[in-house]
């Protein structure tokens with residue numbers, strides 16, 4: 325089982341650690357999209373990390389849209405470590421969505 | 435307006451209720467912040483309407499934070515407009531200033547200022563002077579929202595590209611009180627180099643104003659590049675309201691936004 329090679333995995337302790345700053349930084353450095361994957365809602369080891377992630381992503385998507393960046397470049401999904409096939413499906417799907425959107429305007433702006 | 439405020443301040447100072455009144459003073463044609471401590475010396479006290487209403491405002495709450503921290507048992511008066519009061523409530527809620535250390539002295543803004551600010555509440559709850567003007571909605575935000583995505587992107591990039599990274603927007607902001615600023619953290623952006631990393635430099639500041647920005651507009655006024663920052667932060671406040679059902683400074687001071695996330699229905 326393989327996930328698409330154009331996906332760069334960054335491991336963190338909890339999706340609650342993924343601050344909007346990091347997502348913005350990654351977009352600024354040329355990523356065409358960011359997929360945030362956390363544990364299923366209600367199953368956070370730190371109780372509310374994924375709830376925070378959900379709110380942050382929701383807010384950031386709206387800010388991106390307001391500033392003219394397609395909010396579809398950011399996606400959040402909930403998966404457990406036992407769901408490798410689902411991860412592969414979600415990742416593949418996301419890559420397809422991003423492909424349809426084309427290169428990020430942050431990358432081609434110059 | 436000035437006279438009513440002067441009388442109120444004199445009364446507060448003479449009764450010993452406050453140790454000082456943080457307001458504005460005009461001297462040699464300049465308006466700046468000043469801590470009045472003597473009820474007989476209120477000469478020069480102004481509310482910041484120099485040539486037109488509200489043209490010489492100042493983030494007084496930012497100074498108040500320092501004053502009350504330096505004197506944790508003292509009680510101080512402060513001049514507040516609608517936005518300043520929202521700021522105070524938010525600072526109380528986030529533990530930056532203790533409410534028992536503050537006596538706000540409120541003034542309502544005239545209609546033309548409320549119009550120019552697109553202010554949702556151009557008056558404080560309690561006011562000593564001025565008549566409550568009509569609230570206005572965010573027309574500048576609606577204008578951006580009427581555009582297509584690529585048009586918005588071009589607009590903001592053109593605006594942001596004027597930024598000289600002076601940090602004036604952050605420095606003047608009465609709600610920016612972190613001791614370490616992400617905008618000066620090398621893990622998040624390149625420090626000391628121009629142009630700013632656009633649009634991310636500004637989007638980072640915008641997302642950090644979530645739950646904080648009380649729409650005073652000082653950032654927009656101070657920006658030497660005239661970037662419509664206020665429009666961006668007005669939008670962030672709208673987003674916070676949609677996601678957290680509250681807008682900083684408009685509700686009760688006890689519940690700062692962002693804390694009630696457990697047990698909520700989440701959509702994404």
Ligand code: SF4
Pocket residue numbers: 596597598599600601602603604656657658659660661663
């Ligand atoms: S005040 Fe204006 S020029 Fe200065 S850093 Fe802020 S946006 Fe840039």
Ligand code: SF4
Pocket residue numbers: 603606607608609610643646647648649650651652653654664667
């Ligand atoms: S309008 Fe600008 S200066 Fe005022 S609170 Fe919001 S971000 Fe800060």
